[in-house]
Amino acid sequence: MAEILPLKPWRYNANLEQNIDELTSPLFDVVSQKQREALYRNHLNSIHLSVPRGENPAEEASFLLDDWKEKGILEQDPLPGIYVYYQYYRLPGSDREYCRKGFVCHIKAYDWNEKVLLRHENTIPTAVNDRIALLEKTLLNTSPTHGLYTDPDHELEPYMDESIKSPIYVTEDYQGVRDVLAVIHDHEIIKLFVNKLRDKQVLLADGHHRYEGSLEYRKRMMAENPNHTGFEAYNYHLMYLTNTESDDLRILPTHRVLENIKMTDEEFLERLSPYFVITPKEDPYELNEVIIGKPWAFGLYLSGNAYKLRLKPEVHQQIDWNFPQEVKDLDLTVMHYFVFEKVLGIYRQQQRDYKGLSYERNFTACISKVDSGQARLALITNEVTMEQVKRVCYSGAIMPQKSTFFYPKVICGFLFSSIKEDEFVSAHIACL
Template sequence: MAEIQPVRAWRYNPQLSQRIDDYVSPLFDVVSQKQREVLYHNPLNSIHLSVPRQGDDPAGDALNRLIEWQQTGVLQQDVLPGIYAYYQYFRLPGSTREYCRKGFMCHIRAYDWTENMVLRHENTLPAAVNDRAELLARTQFQTSATHGLYRDDAHELERYLDEAMLDPLCQTEEDYQGARDVLAVIQDAQIIRRFQELLSDKQVILADGHHRYEGSLSYRQARMAADPTHNGHEPWHYHLMYLTNAASDDLRILPTHRLLLELPNELDTKEFLERLGLYFVVTPQEEAFVLPEIIAGKQWAFGLYLDGQPYKLRLRPDAHALLDWDTTPEVKALDLTVMHYFVLERALGIVGPDAQRQWPGVVYVRNFAECLKRVDSGEARAALITNEVTMDEVEHVCHTGAVMPPKSTFFYPKTLGGLLFTSIRDDEPVPYAPFTPCV
């Protein structure tokens, strides 16, 4: 049973909320250093709580600023608990269609992975988890929601969310991604109970925010160890999550391409292509800009832009049986698994997922044009262009308990920090008793 709870959110006061664009910020793992420096110039921007400026004690600085904002009324806590509807309106490059990703923010119990209530699809880096756990332990304040997916083919909750959106609390003009973000709240106790009932028999797939979620797990585990008499319902058992319906057509996953900064072991272009030819049909192309189009919808097909020359790569039919990594059939079937095994391991000699995660010669780039530009400038030797992962693939992999190659998914758009915050202080009451389904 996935237990969710409404929250008494902390939000920017009504005057500041009218200019919410000035105070929202990108998530800690996507905000660039350049963006950070711009946002730090605004003394009230949420970046100061979510990604405090590095110094002697960043988490302590965030706590001091939080206390100041609460005492001076910059942040105010809503009187009634609620579930917060969060819509993001956006367009994709080359399309005139406006999408609307519909979801809601609430607390969810911070389940251990072994409980199989919240399912992951990627591994985490300990340093990033520790950073999030330390910030949470010092502030006891959750500054941005992770993104979780539940499946409801009947789309029952959307009608309640749509009703709430008739009276929004705040909205951005256009965020850093070009999306428009709208926040509203549901405070009707009966409707909130229905949200709890529907989620009570669902598993949740963690789409985005693995490090923040594990930071909550780490903090919860430390608190439980320190207090063996805890009752299981203290505020620190819960984690702030943005939940969206995996059955929605407006849930978009964009591809993340691989940029090879170098060819290891003094490998030259000719030998690299020869090694690729052992496993792929390698077809030179006239123009690089057609690479995404000619691989679209084709299994185990990739674009390669190497030293200014484009190629199409298509795995040979008999080659896939050579893939001998110790993982599930669902993971082996993924395009990115094929790319990482046959290109990074077999052709480049970077053996095994662990070595590939640590290899500094590969970087992950979402923008296709940027890939071409960085190869043409000499900053990189090659770009590997891939298709996006589908929602079906994400669900199939997660339900096997396996994980995907790094940076397999990019759920678009990213949620924003700063629309609301939640407290998990010891004196913060749990709004409702945990929901218990009828037997």
């Protein structure tokens, strides 16, 4: 099953005048344009490696990386290790402080058909091509993807808890999350981590484009190397691994917003009525609360009017998409089938790139967009559960687009993982 290895990452020189919190950045696929411009003004910020600019951004990043190495801005850690990464955070309306516990390591870039690493969503080819180009030029993983393993006994947690008492970095990121990084160098403990994952499948939570970039790069290199052994540095990918059995693993909902529909409000509600029980609501700001814990229930905010939608159970069997039952049972499958396809006439293949359909994680922003006239309607949904993610992954199927938003996001800049052969080999030998 999953083969993981410790790593010798490149990290910012501890003697730099700038603090680490001035050098970190959000992941490439969640950073806003405004955030990017602010971060680019710092010539040492990690965004210059993770989201490079210029006519040939991958080449620009490669030149910059060599310059930073030569000048000692980045230095490679001398010993291979497992890097423990804890994220402390709170959710709106709650006083509880959560702590998502995990560790960063190298993992072999398994092809999907090997059934070792399982995905739950599709990728967009252009985004994958960008990641391949960047990896090919820099031979550097600028940020870890997020994978999930299952260990009901939490066997690795005591070692992580002990390590985090001596942190390398402690900082607060753009999400308001307190990020803490530490490292385990003890050879015997590292072997425990390696052996624990050896019989596990890993579910890919976040970073499908970056992982597929590593996978495609590995395939290219394998084709060019007649002496391929499977142990070359290009076989591996940087990943942050967390336990599915932790109660601090959060998946937030992603709502749907439509700019316009080609019918009146009355006609839209009439078309919904064969499929849904429609209940008007006075306060739109309660829509996310009235659906909590109710399967196949949604909030609808339409031209300033609020409604609770609940699928009539007897119509669920009408879903004729060629999906396993695990996918058909998802709230978002119900929404995309009955609301988008049956009522609005937007067929499944069109929905992925449908102009005017956007995805919004912030509930109040959904209401505001409708009130301001930026959108005609918002569909509010419940979060997907970890058990649902596992059931879909193990079925071999994928979820509707933008089904999950694992929170919090990891940040870029704590460490960078090289797949240059002369910077990688000792990490592999350390595990033999």
